[in-house]
Amino acid sequence: MEIVEDTYLVHRYWGKKLTSYHFSNRPPLKKRTFAAAPIAEKPEVSPEFLPFEFPYPHQGDFRNSAVQIQQANGDELVRFCFQSYEIKNGVNQLSDLPHARGADEEAQTLIIYLSDQIAEIELALYYTIFADSSVIVRSSKIKNIGTRPIKIAKLFSASIDVRYDQQLSTTFYGTHQKEFQLNRSEIQHGLYKIGSSRGASGPLYPPYIALSKGADEFRGEVHAMTLIYSGNHEIILERDQYDHLRMQAGLASETFSWQLNAEETFYSPQALLSYSDRGFNGSSQSFHRFFTDHLISPAWKNKERPLLINSWEMTYYDVNHKRIIDLIDAAADLGFETVALDDGWYGKRNSSKTSLGDWTVDTDKFPDGLKPLVDYAKEKNIGFGIWFEPEMISPKTELLQKHPDWVMRSKNYEPLLGRNQYVLDLTNPEVQHFIIETVAKTIMELGVSYVKWDMNRHMTDPFSQQQTFESTEYPHRYMLGLYRVLNELTSAFPEVLFENCSSGGGRLDPGMLFYFPQTWISDNTDGLDRQQIQYGASCLFPISSMTGHVSDVPNHQTNRVVPFKTRAALASSTNMGYEMNIAQLTEDEKKAVRSHLKEYKQERKLIMEGTFHRLQSPFEGNTCGWMFLNKEQAVIYLFRNRYQVFDLSLLIKLPGLDHHALYQEETTRQVYSGSELINCGLALENPKGDCIVQKIKLKKIEAESV
Template identity: 50%
Template sequence: MTLSITFDSTTNYFHLTNQSISYIIELLDNRYLIHRYWGKSVRNYSGANRLPSYKKTFASFQSLEQDNQSFEFLPQECPLSFMGDYKEAGLKLRLADQSEMLRPIFHSYNIFNGVPNLPDLPHARATIDEAKTLVLTLIDSTSRVQLDLFYSIFKDNNTIIRSSKLTNLSSDEFEIQHFASATIDTLYQGQQLTSFYGSHQKEFQLQHTSITHGQFRIGSSRGASGPQYPPFIAISDLAHECYGEVRALTLIYSGNHTELIERDQYDQLRLQIGLNPEMFSWKLGPKECFSTPQAVLVYSDAGFNGMSHQFHHFTRHHLLPSQFKNEIAPILINSWEMTYFDVNEEQMLQVIEQAHQLGFEAVVLDDGWFSGRNSSKTSLGDWHVDPIKFPNDLTPLVNSCQQKGMKFGIWFEPEMISAQSQLCKEKPEWIVKSPYFPAYYGRNQYVLDLTQKEVQDWLIQTLSTFIETYHVDYIKWDMNRHLVENESQLAHFLPKEFSHRYMLGLYRVLNYLTQQFPNLLFENCSSGGGRLDFGMLYYFPQTWLSDNTDGLDRQAIQYGASYLFHPYQLTGHVSAVPNHQTNRTTPLQTRMDLADSTNMGYELNILKTSLEDNHVIAHHINRYKSLRQLIQTSRFYRLLSPFDHNATAWLFESEDKENYYLVAFRNTYSVSQTGYLLRIPYLDDNAYYITSNGESYTGSDLKNAGLFISFEKGDYQSYTLYLKKKRENH
């Protein structure tokens, strides 16, 4: 696919294209950057889609000779306040003289191969052959401020990466009050808005709404991306999973964020994504720079499935640590729901032995292993093995796993500190709190102040020593509360700088550890999906999607999360019933089929399972091993939404389009509805497909007439079908 970024000096158009998509910017009057197009690739753009300018009462303009050229009607790449555009600005400053006026105009541009490297932030990865980047530089000669806008486009993906950098060229300090990563201006033409809402144990709930006049804004002020409103927003033209145009934005960032869509009185739309201005400010000293997190812009003309394919491809090839791009994750058993805090050496050695017999590939020792940790109220920060529970240290467990050819993993919550801990007694100034008021608890714990380099260094040293001592293969990195006070006891910066400085501190720690121990598998967790975003995916190749493992609730959670994340980037476990979160009982096969649709593991008590259950579990593990490569490398399609039906269905397609794995669920049983008719629109019309049941169908038959799926009687039933494409004529 041809990749190019060009500037036509006769038309003043910048055109980014990979022959699949185009992104076009006009340099107006050699001063201003105007957004002209983002969508399916166009040739020889002529500006035919430009809106005519009108002279309107209340519209402002700069020149009497051009009284119909107002910023109120010009679609801008970085809109500013006090220039006649009354919609949300993309940048707001307070200068040294308290002025908030800014007038940057175009200065120069640069085009280079590859993508920008942001040393302090997670960012897109690409070789010089895989991407090109356009840098547009604007300068305000009065305030001595330089603004650089970055646009990267990829050879193999319908993704544009946008970010911005501000440089203080003056001799005075000024304050950044708002700095968006990307703003997109377009017209309202009946598009629908798609976003997520959620909570702990109910993450990634989809909502599709109409776009009304005024502002719609979501985001997080919790110090984390959050399960309430994860960073994502999309507009679509009557799109479905399988068809229609979708334009979607997300953020490579894990802290406070905001997503905005604004429809004005003239039916103009503004989309914006970036740091949450309500919880952000930044003092920028002379010659200093500030870069925004990168925004990921995806265009699809193949509906929401097409959008997801672009996100999935981007994350696998341009975001994940390269060593994990094709790495198979071990099938693990986790101790948490088996034992909770009541763990010990004898018990875990039995678990390791039983896990080996059943075919597991890793055992993970969850919370409760460190000194005095018998409840959620103590010991966070005291990362020393409990000598009562483990009198021989962890060495017998690690050795037992290694002797059996298994991996050993362990749980940490490194960013937190308990009031009842030795660390808290020794370093009370390390707690995130106001110097003037008592700290608030969250889940019986405080947050470590990662804005302090001393705390970052301590965390790096503590974890590095542990990893080097025990040679663990896997760390589950948890984070079970959000920020409240947003202040440091030792601060020398603005309070609103705290949350972003916290994320920069966390990223420094993660960057060091993942580079120092590149083959150590880290799993991201924040009470499940409390901090599931592209920023964490840059460091951790997989995330514990939700603490809720219920066979019903998980369908919607996994369905929604797949909009952004490939299912293999999400971990799902088979757990006990009645479910520990909902008290609901669902069939074991349903729980297995749901976990198989992710990076699969277990969490039930294998020391108490019957011989019959053990046989089923061992068979399931072997079956998943045969499916695992297909799941990991698949193109994933959503077919039936649990948000709209009493059923869910999705499809995994192999890279060579030769093998398919269909998974479906029917929830509440009805005597009048024994099954569902399911069309599979992604097959080859002219090919035959042989099922795991020995039946043969044409692609056109399954695409158009469909496949009727019959479920067993009873609630929460599942159905799976393996399809293999037959090459020769039938």
């Protein structure tokens, strides 16, 4: 960074480590007649050309700003000037937002202070770096140092200005049951914007963007950015007339504002910036390590996750005591470690139209309650989990009759139903307390070890019936309320595994990862669609944070029939579980499941803690491949989806292996050099039939003599 004219904070470089910097890439300034020039005697100095660290409006920079403030007199003009900086040990821990974790000796934080003395506003920019990571943590803070209130209309977390150099942009798009689809495109002149106004990060455009030039999975530079936030957000990419590129991430400006009274402060969510000169795999692995070491709860960082069988696709709402007893018996016999009771256990919940909010056990289905089931599971050495959707409420419930003012709605219009339910008003502290108390009571009374936290609809009426703030403050206030609930529960029960779900990956983002160490990434368990979903999600999220289940066929979402071996391999590439009626398996099916669970347990540590490499993209062809690798061994999966008679064989290259080592393949006992597997690849048979998978296990046996 550089301070220009003792005023402007500008960006000079973000990339590979430098030995020293002497402004070699600083362009000479040149006067342009149509550009604003604040300094009369220096007409060449114009904000229109400067690569700002945090741009603000109405200064001659006509690109998208990162902050917008309205003063008490209605004036929207602010002019921030550089004031000072300081460097502190440790990270900036935000009390009401998820944030990067780290001890004082692990990190340092640079704080740059800008101020507008006329408006009496201070802007602080935070940059945190870690000794063990290339990720930079960025955030911003506004402080009202005056005596009158101000209104923040926009506040981003990070903004980067670079030169356009034929880069491509990569983002995600998606929908329910088709999350994390990769979108890679050329960058045109103008403003490109993605984000969410749904009240959640959403499956459509999760917070992620990457710039790359000449990059593939293994080579080339990638600059990527994401946001530790779970609500409305926006990602901006702007290419201007001078071929400058501006990349930004932060709160969605159209659905955000915040009144800031005298001496109050407001923090933006934290953004994470990752640079890689090893392609998209290098970028992903940087995020994976950072999330594992500095975002996921330390209680679950390296803790073994249980092999789970979930009741949903076995029973749907038709759960009862006998069926869950049968499920526990089958689970114990086959080698599962936890049984999860999904939706349908409470109120009169026989469909999606009723009972959310009435979190009392349905005694018609469970005459003796749920505690005998938990105790029975423990006798079988099986953990027990339970499903909740605590942010929602159904019509015609006792809770709604008792607290009609707890529903998210405006004062003038009837709230809209979504999935036959309303959203509870989490800006209301009473609602927050109710959810905390309800979930905590269930955990304590039953002794469950796992909670699946679902959220199945988005905001359509973002208002509180007790609202004393502007309506554009509501989405962020809701998210702060949710974060308070999650923080209290996960802090009170660190031994309980909380799993995030929002009709699958509808709210999978780094913010939720702070509280939930794993997420059910899609309701779609189809053995073909899951390849793209898992491949795309791995661009940002570590494998330990993804949950995948083996489900029955025909698949309940697509009606597609995919062989068990392929479905098992896909689930084995995540936090693995099952989603089928294991109580009615044939003897041959039981044998296959037992073998699968045993094999996964042997490889679980490698899959959860090893380095993950994407090898072949399902977005680009007929195959999908990835590898789990540590210093001693590797497990590779290659999925070939459609048989082509002209493909006589398959070939997969294995970048990431030790170039100077020898590896033995487990099945054939054949020995290969790391260098040949990296550069020449491994030839495989191409059997007839569709949706096949090949698994290769390599063991490092010795260093190759030079």
